[in-house]
Amino acid sequence: MLHMQIIIGLISIGFFIVTFEFIRKRYLREEYAILWLLTSLAIAILSLWPGLIDIISRITGFYYITAILIVIFVFLIAILMHYSIVISRIKDINKELVQRYALLEYKIKELEEKNKPK
Template sequence: MARIQIITIITSLLFLLYISRLIIKGKLREEYAIVWCVCTGILVIFSFWRSGLEVMSKLFGVYEAPNPVFTACIFAILIYLLHLSVVASKLHQQNKQMAQDIALLKEKVYNTKKD
């Protein structure tokens, strides 16, 4: 086993442990942790399976092995950004609704104190 392969395996497994620790402490929600665990799992698989990148490149008909890695990373980032945009839009709508509810409650309290 090459030195870089050992370093990659150890780093990936440590990152997986760190993700687990963040989940246990409640600092990372499970829905986001799944994405991180899957990506780290893929890194672990390709760390053990050295020729895997060449096999996957040939399977998809790509001439250079690193190109599918960059393509997959860009695609994953775009999907993740889309997900975060949906979450941000939902939170914006919930904040707007909550502000309106608070305004109605304040008015109700103000009118109750007047009477």
């Protein structure tokens, strides 16, 4: 039990450091990193306080490992859905920007043409 606690604790610390590094190097925006920081925090709490699992099991009625796997699976699906939404929004914004850029560029060329010294 202690072994497992140490391993899980190390995982959570590793996870936290990686997330922190990614934010520091600006690979990740804080907005999206909060989820991962909270995830590492949740893992850390579970490793420091194994009794919490029992309490959660009693409250939710999830006693089996399969049930826990389902919870994890749902969590991952929710994250993927979240990213699909983010990507869709970014694609939309990108389209609007590309269109506006093209129209402005045409307008600039047109104005330059008009103001050319004859």
